[in-house]
Amino acid sequence: MIRESLKDWRIVTEQLIHILDEREEEKRDAIISQIEELLNKRDEFQQSIQQPFTDEEKTFGQALLSLEKILQVKLKVYMKDIRLDISDQQKKKVSVHAYMDPYAKVFRDGTFYDKKK
Numbered sequence: 001m002i003r004e005s006l007k008d009w010r011i012v013t014e015q016l017i018h019i020l021d022e023r024e025e026e027k028r029d030a031i032i033s034q035i036e037e038l039l040n041k042r043d044e045f046q047q048s049i050q051q052p053f054t055d056e057e058k059t060f061g062q063a064l065l066s067l068e069k070i071l072q073v074k075l076k077v078y079m080k081d082i083r084l085d086i087s088d089q090q091k092k093k094v095s096v097h098a099y100m101d102p103y104a105k106v107f108r109d110g111t112f113y114d115k116k117k
Contacts, residue, residue, distance in 0.1 A: 009045040012038050013067050020074040
């Protein structure tokens with residue numbers, strides 16, 4: 001007999017994997033809040049999972065480990081996408097500022113400084 005906490009942990013993990021497949025930027029804030037909520041639920045279930053395990057639970061646990069690896073990869077990819085979007089936004093901000101004030105880095109004293117090394 002498999003414990004309910006193990007079954008619930010698997011269900012939440014599968015929900016996380018499914019949620020991480022969505023890539024719409026408009027829904028990103030809602031997705032992040034769902035991810036946080038599900039990760040908190042998983043932590044609660046994980047605390048209630050204690051030894052000793054039956055043979056049936058051990059085989060069930062092996063399947064959970066493969067799901068966990070998939071989840072870790074998807075979380076890393078999702079975080080990388082967020083980091084890339086943040087860096088893109090920062091680059092756009094700098095380029096827009098440079099476009100709005102193109103003479104901000106021009107030296108006004110009439111001298112020329114070669115910045116090439």
